[in-house]
Amino acid sequence: MIKVENITKTFGEFTAVDHVSFTVQEGENLVLLGRSGCGKTTLLKMINRLIEPSSGEIYIDGDNIYNRQPEELRKKIGYVFQNTGLFPHYTIAENIAIVPRLLGWDKQKIRWRTVSLMEKLHLPGEYLSYYPQQLSGGQQQRVGLARALAADPPVLLMDEPFGALDPITRASVKKDFRQLDELKSKTIVLVTHDVQEAFELGHRICLMDKGMIVQAGRPEDLLFRPTEDYVRDFFEDQRFQLEASVIDPKDYDTLIRAFDHFKNKGK
Amino acid sequence: MEQAQSLWQFMQQQSDKLLQQTLQHIGLTFISLVIALLIGLPLGIYITRHKPAAGPVLGFAGVMQTIPSIALLGFMIPLLGIGPLPAIAALFLYALLPIIRNTYTGIEGVDPLVKEAAVAMGMTRMQVLLKVELALAFPVIMAGIRTATVINVGVGTLAAYIAAGGLGEFIFGGIALNNTNMILAGAIPAALLAILLDFLLSLVQKMGRRRRLSTLWAMPVLFLLLSSFYVLPFGYSTRLLAGFTPEFMGRSDGDIGLRTVYGLKIRTVVISDAVMYKAAYEKKLDVISGYSTDGRLKTYDLVVLEDDKKIFPPYYAAPVVRKEVLERYSELGPVLNKLAGRIDDSVMTELNYKVEHLNQSPEKCARDFLVQQGLYREPAPVKEGVVRIGSKIFPEQYILTNMYAMLIRGYTGLQVETKTGLGGTKICFEALQHDRIDMYPEYTGTALLAILQPPAVDTKAG
Ligand SMILES: Nc1ncnc2c1ncn2[C@@H]1O[C@H](COP(=O)(O)OP(=O)(O)O)[C@@H](O)[C@H]1O
Ligand SMILES: [Mg+2]
Numbered sequence: 001m002i003k004v005e006n007i008t009k010t011f012g013e014f015t016a017v018d019h020v021s022f023t024v025q026e027g028e029n030l031v032l033l034g035r036s037g038c039g040k041t042t043l044l045k046m047i048n049r050l051i052e053p054s055s056g057e058i059y060i061d062g063d064n065i066y067n068r069q070p071e072e073l074r075k076k077i078g079y080v081f082q083n084t085g086l087f088p089h090y091t092i093a094e095n096i097a098i099v100p101r102l103l104g105w106d107k108q109k110i111r112w113r114t115v116s117l118m119e120k121l122h123l124p125g126e127y128l129s130y131y132p133q134q135l136s137g138g139q140q141q142r143v144g145l146a147r148a149l150a151a152d153p154p155v156l157l158m159d160e161p162f163g164a165l166d167p168i169t170r171a172s173v174k175k176d177f178r179q180l181d182e183l184k185s186k187t188i189v190l191v192t193h194d195v196q197e198a199f200e201l202g203h204r205i206c207l208m209d210k211g212m213i214v215q216a217g218r219p220e221d222l223l224f225r226p227t228e229d230y231v232r233d234f235f236e237d238q239r240f241q242l243e244a245s246v247i248d249p250k251d252y253d254t255l256i257r258a259f260d261h262f263k264n265k266g267k
Numbered sequence: 268m269e270q271a272q273s274l275w276q277f278m279q280q281q282s283d284k285l286l287q288q289t290l291q292h293i294g295l296t297f298i299s300l301v302i303a304l305l306i307g308l309p310l311g312i313y314i315t316r317h318k319p320a321a322g323p324v325l326g327f328a329g330v331m332q333t334i335p336s337i338a339l340l341g342f343m344i345p346l347l348g349i350g351p352l353p354a355i356a357a358l359f360l361y362a363l364l365p366i367i368r369n370t371y372t373g374i375e376g377v378d379p380l381v382k383e384a385a386v387a388m389g390m391t392r393m394q395v396l397l398k399v400e401l402a403l404a405f406p407v408i409m410a411g412i413r414t415a416t417v418i419n420v421g422v423g424t425l426a427a428y429i430a431a432g433g434l435g436e437f438i439f440g441g442i443a444l445n446n447t448n449m450i451l452a453g454a455i456p457a458a459l460l461a462i463l464l465d466f467l468l469s470l471v472q473k474m475g476r477r478r479r480l481s482t483l484w485a486m487p488v489l490f491l492l493l494s495s496f497y498v499l500p501f502g503y504s505t506r507l508l509a510g511f512t513p514e515f516m517g518r519s520d521g522d523i524g525l526r527t528v529y530g531l532k533i534r535t536v537v538i539s540d541a542v543m544y545k546a547a548y549e550k551k552l553d554v555i556s557g558y559s560t561d562g563r564l565k566t567y568d569l570v571v572l573e574d575d576k577k578i579f580p581p582y583y584a585a586p587v588v589r590k591e592v593l594e595r596y597s598e599l600g601p602v603l604n605k606l607a608g609r610i611d612d613s614v615m616t617e618l619n620y621k622v623e624h625l626n627q628s629p630e631k632c633a634r635d636f637l638v639q640q641g642l643y644r645e646p647a648p649v650k651e652g653v654v655r656i657g658s659k660i661f662p663e664q665y666i667l668t669n670m671y672a673m674l675i676r677g678y679t680g681l682q683v684e685t686k687t688g689l690g691g692t693k694i695c696f697e698a699l700q701h702d703r704i705d706m707y708p709e710y711t712g713t714a715l716l717a718i719l720q721p722p723a724v725d726t727k728a729g
Contacts, residue, residue: 075389085384089402089476099388
C-alpha cells in the first residue's frame with residue numbers, strides 16, 4: 001500500500017506538484033491522468049525518490065520512504081519509462097537481469113526468470129543475446145516491462161509506458177500487459193495523458209491539473225459524478241466511448257444514471 | 268638501396284644503444300601516461316559532477332597543451348632540474364588534456380535517460396559510474412588515451428635535450444652531426460612505436476564489453492610493466508656524471524674521442540646546450556661539452572680542460588659561403604675577410620658574455636665591436652642584389668651574423684636577409700646546399716668533421 005501525504009515539489013518559484021495526497025491499495029491500479037506538464041512525472045518520481053519532494057511524506061506499507069536507503073527502496077519498485085531507458089551496451093538478457101543481479105540472485109535463478117518473462121511477454125528466446133537497438137520499439141518496450149518486473153517487486157511505477165508506440169503496436173503491447181498474471185497482485189501507479197488508457201487500465205483515477213488533484217475516484221465516478229466543471233469538460237470529447245466502456249449491464253444504479261445523463265444531454 | 272643497407276648496418280652496430288633508447292622511450296611514454304591516467308581520469312569524472320569546475324580544469328589542461336614542448340621542458344628545469352623528472356612532468360602535462368577532455372565528453376555523452384534508468388533500478392552512484400557511465404564512455408576515453416600515447420611518443424623525443432634519454436638521442440645527434448642514418452635510427456623506431464601503440468590501443472578500444480571485462484585488468488599491469496622499462500639498469504662504475512650535447516656524443520672530436528684517446532668512461536647523459544651550462548653550475552652535472560667561447564663559462568665560473576692529446580681540431584669561426592655567390596659579387600670575399608684574425612677565443616667569450624649575461628642585444632654588441640675595431644660603416648647606397656645569411660640558434664652565431672650583415676651593408680651596398688633560427692649544423696648546411704641561404708658562420712672543426720666527414724681514423728692527425 002502506498003500513502004502519499006501532502007506532497008509538494010517546487011522548482012524555484014514554480015510549483016510542479018502542489019500538496020497532493022492519495023493512497024493506493026495493495027493490488028490496485030491507480031492512474032495519474034492529466035494534460036502534459038501538470039506534474040504527473042514529477043509526482044511519480046517522488047515515489048521512488050528519483051526526485052526529492054520539497055515537503056510532505058510518502059509511506060509504502062506503513063514505512064516512511066525517507067527513512068530508507070534510496071537504493072534499497074528502488075530495488076523493490078519496478079519502474080517503466082516511456083522511452084525504455086534500456087542499457088544500449090547490455091544484451092536483452094543482461095538488461096532484464098540488472099536488478100536480480102544487484103540483489104545477488106544466483107545465475108540459474110536469473111536465467112530461469114529471464115526466460116520465463118520473455119515467454120510471458122511474447123518475445124522470442126533468441127532475442128536474449130540481442131542488443132536493444134536490434135529490436136523494434138514495441139519489443140523494446142516489452143523488454144522494459146520485463147526488466148521492471150524481473151525481481152518481482154510488489155510496486156510498479158509506469159510513466160506513459162505505451163506513449164511512444166504507434167496505435168497498432170500499442171494495442172498489442174497493452175493487450176499482453178493486461179493479460180500478465182503477475183500484474184494482478186501488484187500495486188501499480190501508472191501515468192498517462194490518454195483518457196481511454198486511463199479508463200482501460202485504472203481501478204481508480206486521479207485527474208490532475210496544475211500540480212493538484214482535481215478529482216480522484218473510480219472511472220465511473222469521474223464520468224458521472226464530476227465535482228468540478230474541469231472534470232466534466234476533460235471527458236466531454238470522448239464521453240460516449242468512455243460511458244460505453246464503464247457501464248456494467250448488471251449495475252442498475254449506474255445504468256440509470258447514464259440513461260438520465262443521455263436524456264439530459266439530448267434536450 | 269645503399270642508404271637502406273648502411274642504415275641497417277648502423278642500427279646493427281648501435282643495437283645496444285638503440286635497444287636502450289627504445290626501452291627508455293617506452294618507459295618515459297608510459298610512466299607519464301600512467302600518471303596522467305591516475306590524475307586525468309578522476310579529474311575528468313569529478314568535473315562531470317561539478318560542472319563549474321569543468322571550464323577552468325579543461326582550460327588549464329588546454330593551455331598546457333599549447334605551450335611549445337621545448338619551452339615546457341625549459342620551464343621544468345628550474346623546478347625539477349634535468350633528467351627523467353622534468354621530462355616525465357612535461358609529458359604528463361601533455362597527456363593530461365586528451366584524457367581529461369575525453370573522460371568528460373564521454374561521460375557527458377551518455378544518454379541521461381539511461382543514467383536515470385540505472386538510478387531508478389537501485390544502482391549506487393559507484394555502480395552507475397562503473398557499469399553505465401564509464402562503460403558507455405569507454406570508446407571515447409580510449410580514443411583520448413590513444414591520442415595521449417601518440418603525443419607522448421612524439422614529444423618524448425625531446426627528452427634527449429634534458430638528459431632523460433630516449434630515441435631523441437639519435438634523432439638530435441644525427442641532426443647535429445649531419446648523419447642521416449643516425450636520424451633515421453631514432454626517427455623510424457619512434458614512428459613505428461607510435462603506430463604500433465596506437466594500433467594496439469585501437470584493438471582495446473573496439474573490444475566488446477564482455478571481452479573488455481575479462482581482459483581490461485591487463486591494461487594497467489601492462490602499462491606499469493612498460494613504465495618500468497625506463498629504470499632497467501645500465502651499469503657504470505664511476506659516480507661522475509657528464510652531460511654532452513647530442514652532437515658531441517657522436518663526434519670523434521667528442522665523446523668518441525674521449526673514450527678512445529683518453530679512455531674516459533663516465534656515465535653520460537645527452538642534453539641540449541641551452542641548459543647544459545646551468546645544469547653544471549647547479550651541480551646536476553659534473554662534466555659538460557661546452558663551447559670554449561661561450562659566455563656562460565664566465566657567468567657560471569666553469570673551468571675549461573686542456574686537450575693535451577689534441578683530439579679537437581682548431582675551432583675558428585669562419586663564414587661558409589656558396590661559391591656561386593662569391594663569384595657573382597666579387598666584392599663580397601674581401602669584405603668578409605676583414606674580420607679574419609680579429610676574434611680569438613677570449614674576445615669571443617667576452618662578446619658572448621655581454622649578450623648572454625649582460626643581456627645586450629647581439630646587434631648592439633656586434634656594432635660596438637666593429638666600431639671599436641674601426642671597421643664600422645653606415646650602410647652604403649643600396650645596390651641590386653641580396654645576400655641571405657643563416658645562423659644556428661645560439662648567441663655567438665647571432666653576433667657573428669650581425670657583424671657580417673653590417674659589413675656587407677656598409678662596404679658593398681648589397682641587401683642582407685638574415686635567417687637566424689636554423690637548428691644545427693645539418694640544417695644550416697642543408698639550407699646552404701639547397702640554395703635557401705648564401706652563407707652562415709661555421710667553425711673549422713665542425714666543417715672538417717661533420718660536413719666533410721673524413722674517415723674516423725684520420726681524425727687523430729687533425
Ligand atoms: N527539473 C525541473 N526543473 C524545473 N522545472 C521542472 C523540472 N521538472 C519538471 N519541471 C516542470 O514541472 C512541470 C511538471 O512537469 P512533469 O511532472 O514532467 O509534467 P507531466 O509529466 O505531467 O507532463 C512542467 O511545467 C515542467 O516544466
Ligand atoms: Mg511526464
